[in-house]
Amino acid sequence: MLDKTISGEISVSDMMGAIGRRARSAARQLATVPASQKDAALLAMAAALNAAIPAILEANGADVARAQESGASAAFIDRLTLNAARVVAMSEGLRTIAALPDPVGTTIAAWERPNGLAIERVRTPLGVIGVIYESRPNVTADAGALCLKAGNAVILRGGSDSAQSARAIHAALVAGLTVAGLPEDAIQIVPTTDRAAVGDMLKGLSGNLDVIVPRGGRSLVARVQDEARVPVFAHLEGLCHVYVDASADLSMAIDIVVNSKMRRTGICGAAETLLVDRAVAATHLVPILESLAQKGCQIRATDEVRALFAASERAEPVDFDTEYLDAIISVALVDGVAGAIAHIERHSSHHTEAIVADDAAAVAAFMNGIDSAILLHNASTQFADGGEFGMGAEIGIATGKMHARGPVGVEQLTSFNYRVRGNGQTRP
């Protein structure tokens, strides 16, 4: 429904067109702004967020009340609900981003040609980024700040459930932009929950939108991928595997499997499938599964696994293609690393996979043979996170293979161009 107080008589399409043009204009300005000015804005945004805690919590209270009336689940209400500590955490997130190095203008590569031409590949902003997300209010601050740091203008389109929270957070971001003398159109929020606005974004706003980042559930991402006429940083599910090789240290394997699955079950880097080398089924399988079961994990296993570990349910074929995001794991035996690679290539969402092994040849085969964004050796899949990678913050984990792959941080929100310096060269 169109918000009459903001849009008046204007159609959604006209409004979105204007938002796109203002974003492009802001992006042009941001492209040449010094790092110090962007960082000043980020710090002012952080201060404004803290100052606006009462207003943000009041807006959030209205969103939460509406969600409760509509019978939303407890998990949904939890994701939606803010408190002072959560707003302060958002604010700290902005300070962290301010402290990161500015990627814009850095030289990625430089070389000289025999004719004397000096060629540099230099990072540039992407331009205008559209972020389409669901009910998590913190995305408003995180995505706005990351895009700004990389010199981009951003158009935020949040879910209707968190609309009032998002607007209150957005007001604080704009206040910070203004303090630092940056255009307030650098971070815009779509002031309507009409789905036609998303359709306009997917069409690219007449060339004024350079990339779309969908952050949300499978159906949102699928719609965006299917309909977008502009590039998309796809964030699909994380159907992540842990493979325990015959050469694995058992105690390390237990720690890594339990952490990969159970530390937090609801994140995309949580393991969903355990593969154990058939050669060590007799020694490694049961202790690992017992540890998982003790932590409250439900085991869904193949018949040969169940023959060794009775306290498990039978896995249906679909289990090996399911991202549970819950305390459930599917388990199978495989024939060494080659068997693990074959299983993973068939079932993985190409997000994150881990091998526990001591054998260097098995590790090399795993690293070279699997086409996933993140491959780990002797470490938990839950490290699949921009912060854990040292990127400071991330807008998500991309599972596509183009441009950004894995954690999408500030650097991944840039493009590059070539700058060639000569002294009069012409081409023969």
Added chain:
Amino acid sequence: MLDKTISGEISVSDMMGAIGRRARSAARQLATVPASQKDAALLAMAAALNAAIPAILEANGADVARAQESGASAAFIDRLTLNAARVVAMSEGLRTIAALPDPVGTTIAAWERPNGLAIERVRTPLGVIGVIYESRPNVTADAGALCLKAGNAVILRGGSDSAQSARAIHAALVAGLTVAGLPEDAIQIVPTTDRAAVGDMLKGLSGNLDVIVPRGGRSLVARVQDEARVPVFAHLEGLCHVYVDASADLSMAIDIVVNSKMRRTGICGAAETLLVDRAVAATHLVPILESLAQKGCQIRATDEVRALFAASERAEPVDFDTEYLDAIISVALVDGVAGAIAHIERHSSHHTEAIVADDAAAVAAFMNGIDSAILLHNASTQFADGGEFGMGAEIGIATGKMHARGPVGVEQLTSFNYRVRGNGQTRP
């Protein structure tokens, strides 16, 4: 029309599905093949091309005869026609690609985290690349070889006008693959000119196509961009500008403008618009335009330019948005580098722009203020070429900002993933 001898009763869609599955399977094998084997294949392909010169010229003769019967233009016939020297040049191109370093497996970045995790970003193949092109037969060899070098399988879909030539060239490439023990499905050619095959490719062949590279005219690229459900390396037109600043050396400016426009007028890096700083209109404009006119270039200019240089036609507004690809140039005066930037940002296709200047501040403003793939200082726009950049060969010049930008060579045909090595780390 479906080629019955190859496809029998199979529908185009079934045939394309099978091509996609075979390509994916070949891509999996290619991903772990050593550089030496890929290079051996490239050299064997080069030898096979030379050995097949009679067969290729016979097939090409049939294509050319058909084009002549249908009344194709002389320029079209020239692009289509092969001779022994042109085939040898293709073959030399393959040897050049064989001599390039293998990008796959190289470490792009590496760092260590405080918890001891060692993170590497490593180049990987993209997977399966679709190349949709028009009548230039050499694209078959160039694109096939570049994709192979980067460890990708490729599906080639050439124009119907060059179908027989493309098949003869393709046969030589497959012979080379076989000699080196690589799967012949690494380089497939679509054996039908039915347009439905292109539609299937644009839909992504059920996930078996990772990126599409359109190489051809504006309408082909526009159709691909509009309909593709997979990422596209857009190669749009090159509406390239040369700006002559007040600080430019006049004789250098003449050389660069004339070379940028007239060396070859039909390539995407040819200049289409000349902008001259109003401050030096009296001294610089006429000598530059006289040199262009002497080379046979038609001048289309604004009224204030025509007042200084009578031998020019009046430029209509559309002239400043036209890629002539011919001996025609549009000319305007601007107010210094700021005026040049404003004009270029309004009219450029974001391909390549050059500044001729001595003033470092003007150069810096130009480099930082224009969002084009290639920016040159005191050098001809005709250097916008992968070979001239030292990339060995290119599949085209990308004008998009995602993943690949500027010349698309072997390195741009790769993706990357993260490889994380620990010794038992779990996430707190």
